[in-house]
Amino acid sequence: MGNRTIIPFGPQHPVLPEPIHIDLIVEDEKVVEAVPSIGFIHRGLEKLVEKKDFIEYVYVAERICGICSFIHGQTYCQGIEEIMKIEVPVRAKYLRTIWGELSRIHSHLLWAGLMADGFGFESLFMHSWRVREHVLDIIEATTGGRVIFGSCKVGGARRDIPPEQMRWLLSELEVIEKEMRLIADIFLNDNSVKHRLCGVGVISKEDAIVLGAVGPTLRGSGVADDMRLLKYAAFGDLDFQPISRPEGDSYSRCAVRCAELFQSVDLIRQAAAKIPEGDIAVKVTGNPDGEFFSRVEQPRGEVVYYIKGNGTKNLTRFRARTPTFANVPPLVKMLAGCELADVPVLVLTIDPCISCTER
Amino acid sequence: MIEEQTIIAVMPETLAAETRKMKEQGYRLVQICVTRLGEELQLDYSFDLNRRFVNFRFRLPKTGARVPSVSGIYWCAFTYENEISDLFGVQVDGNVLDFKGTFYKTAMKHPFIQDAAPAPVPAPAKPGDQ
Amino acid sequence: MAFFQMKKMILAWTFRTPVTTKYPFEPRKICPGSRGRLDIKISDCIFCSLCAKRCPTQALDVDKVNKKWHIDRLRCISCGYCVEVCPKKCLHLTGDHGIPTVTKDMETF
Ligand code: SF4
Ligand code: SF4
Numbered sequence: 001m002g003n004r005t006i007i008p009f010g011p012q013h014p015v016l017p018e019p020i021h022i023d024l025i026v027e028d029e030k031v032v033e034a035v036p037s038i039g040f041i042h043r044g045l046e047k048l049v050e051k052k053d054f055i056e057y058v059y060v061a062e063r064i065c066g067i068c069s070f071i072h073g074q075t076y077c078q079g080i081e082e083i084m085k086i087e088v089p090v091r092a093k094y095l096r097t098i099w100g101e102l103s104r105i106h107s108h109l110l111w112a113g114l115m116a117d118g119f120g121f122e123s124l125f126m127h128s129w130r131v132r133e134h135v136l137d138i139i140e141a142t143t144g145g146r147v148i149f150g151s152c153k154v155g156g157a158r159r160d161i162p163p164e165q166m167r168w169l170l171s172e173l174e175v176i177e178k179e180m181r182l183i184a185d186i187f188l189n190d191n192s193v194k195h196r197l198c199g200v201g202v203i204s205k206e207d208a209i210v211l212g213a214v215g216p217t218l219r220g221s222g223v224a225d226d227m228r229l230l231k232y233a234a235f236g237d238l239d240f241q242p243i244s245r246p247e248g249d250s251y252s253r254c255a256v257r258c259a260e261l262f263q264s265v266d267l268i269r270q271a272a273a274k275i276p277e278g279d280i281a282v283k284v285t286g287n288p289d290g291e292f293f294s295r296v297e298q299p300r301g302e303v304v305y306y307i308k309g310n311g312t313k314n315l316t317r318f319r320a321r322t323p324t325f326a327n328v329p330p331l332v333k334m335l336a337g338c339e340l341a342d343v344p345v346l347v348l349t350i351d352p353c354i355s356c357t358e359r
Numbered sequence: 360m361i362e363e364q365t366i367i368a369v370m371p372e373t374l375a376a377e378t379r380k381m382k383e384q385g386y387r388l389v390q391i392c393v394t395r396l397g398e399e400l401q402l403d404y405s406f407d408l409n410r411r412f413v414n415f416r417f418r419l420p421k422t423g424a425r426v427p428s429v430s431g432i433y434w435c436a437f438t439y440e441n442e443i444s445d446l447f448g449v450q451v452d453g454n455v456l457d458f459k460g461t462f463y464k465t466a467m468k469h470p471f472i473q474d475a476a477p478a479p480v481p482a483p484a485k486p487g488d489q
Numbered sequence: 490m491a492f493f494q495m496k497k498m499i500l501a502w503t504f505r506t507p508v509t510t511k512y513p514f515e516p517r518k519i520c521p522g523s524r525g526r527l528d529i530k531i532s533d534c535i536f537c538s539l540c541a542k543r544c545p546t547q548a549l550d551v552d553k554v555n556k557k558w559h560i561d562r563l564r565c566i567s568c569g570y571c572v573e574v575c576p577k578k579c580l581h582l583t584g585d586h587g588i589p590t591v592t593k594d595m596e597t598f
Contacts, residue, residue, distance in 0.1 A: 144524035329435035
């Protein structure tokens with residue numbers, strides 16, 4: 001038995017774009033225990049509902065995270081619509097689905113780049129982000145924002161995608177899909193990548209459930225659970241089966257994300273083929289009175305909003321449980337027993353989004 | 360309607376036993392949430408099994424709130440329990456990984472049970488002033 | 490098991506020009522429909538101050554008496570809410586993002 005040493009990891013570390021701190025207790029090269037600590041950038045956005053009215057708060061909700069911004073706005077709007085019993089036009093639901101899946105593609109490509117950077121594959125990092133730039137171009141052309149879409153509002157959508165733009169979107173998607181095939185091929189088949197990922201950070205199916213893992217971390221452990229099965233937005237009309245892999249190691253989490261890239265492309269195609277004509281928004285009158293737990297699948301997993309209104313224009317409580325918050329305990333379990341050199345890779349396999357976590 | 364949500368009233372004393380039952384049935388702990396309702400706090404423990412959403416709920420007084428920890432049952436509860444103790448001042452007894460108020464580094468103690476400060480939003484700057 | 494899967498991509502990109510632009514020398518191409526700088530057609534404005542009331546960041550200030558409309562550019566998040574509520578439709582978002590600034594000034598129209 002070697003000496004025990006504590007090595008601080010973060011809050012500033014080359015693989016971390018955002019501050020999370022982990023105390024790694026190591027024995028020789030093995031991590032025996034990890035103690036996480038967050039809270040460096042807690043912004044108190046949940047408290048801000050007391051100042052902003054519920055319509056304005058969409059803009060705040062979207063800014064909880066810079067990557068899954070659209071889905072945050074969507075979750076919030078769905079929660080309010082559920083409380084106020086607003087029936088959203090079908091076209092708006094389809095638009096939300098399309099934008100949500102576009103944001104999933106861009107988020108997974110961003111993760112792919114960071115992951116490649118994490119295990120020292122710089123050129124793959126650059127190429128992942130080059131492809132992501134195409135997706136951002138589509139997003140900018142259809143919504144007006146590159147990262148903060150701002151196209152979701154309570155009662156529907158704020159913008160429409162006209163038919164010719166939809167055709168352009170689909171043709172661009174074809175190009176992106178080809179590029180993504182090349183990138184996914186490297187992630188899934190390259191020897192040096194597999195060498196870093198296979199068998200590292202294994203989480204069994206039972207552990208994943210007990211530890212409350214969500215999203216690709218849960219599905220990478222063989223649990224086919226995906227909030228899109230709740231059939232919110234247009235998912236009820238689309239052919240959708242969650243992707244899962246049984247191994248539970250870093251490679252399987254990576255493979256789940258790579259497969260989801262193509263699944264999202266497929267979902268956008270289905271939605272574009274089925275999207276009906278019609279209005280994109282309904283008028284919202286009155287104030288929310290009631291409560292709802294709004295759950296939506298983000299690129300990183302299930303997000304839960306608890307929204308409670310009291311009949312005034314300010315909500316009583318807005319609570320966001322973001323996917324990374326739920327994925328911190330599985331990460332801590334993964335880290336115990338791993339090699340010190342694998343720590344950056346393991347931290348990245350849960351796709352951490354710390355600013356999300358610290359609403 | 361997106362989904363059915365079952366809300367079950369429990370007592371703080373029976374919380375641990377009820378939670379253990381949920382774990383045995385294979386539920387996943389989704390979240391723990393506190394809501395301030397005037398001088399009371401409402402605690403919600405949410406669980407999910409194959410997208411069946413079950414929520415335990417009880418109320419506590421705002422000052423001196425104490426709950427038993429469920430982190431011995433669901434280890435992952437330690438994050439939520441540290442959160443409620445840091446932001447709402449709920450005393451959690453028996454948390455397996457207790458950060459003792461340092462999980463969130465906030466400028467103010469228990470910020471979420473404080474009354475809203477009067478108008479902290481600055482008025483728009485008038486032209487000419489810097 | 491395959492070794493060096495990257496080779497295809499590396500070979501292809503050896504003969505291509507970079508996808509990046511030389512930014513300050515070459516302007517960024519403006520995407521139609523992008524939400525950028527807020528612009529006002531002041532001759533149409535009736536100074537009803539609806540835009541200032543609704544703006545989520547309090548970036549706008551409307552002086553009804555002197556018929557002036559002020560905007561704090563650094564506060565504006567280009568959300569476009571004011572554009573939607575303006576009864577005269579005299580506001581719109583341009584595709585460009587304005588020039589960098591070192592002072593926090595209000596711009597007056
Ligand atoms: S809402 Fe339109 S018309 Fe009214 S003050 Fe603003 S810019 Fe002028
Ligand atoms: S675009 Fe949004 S932030 Fe900017 S002035 Fe208009 S309402 Fe305010």
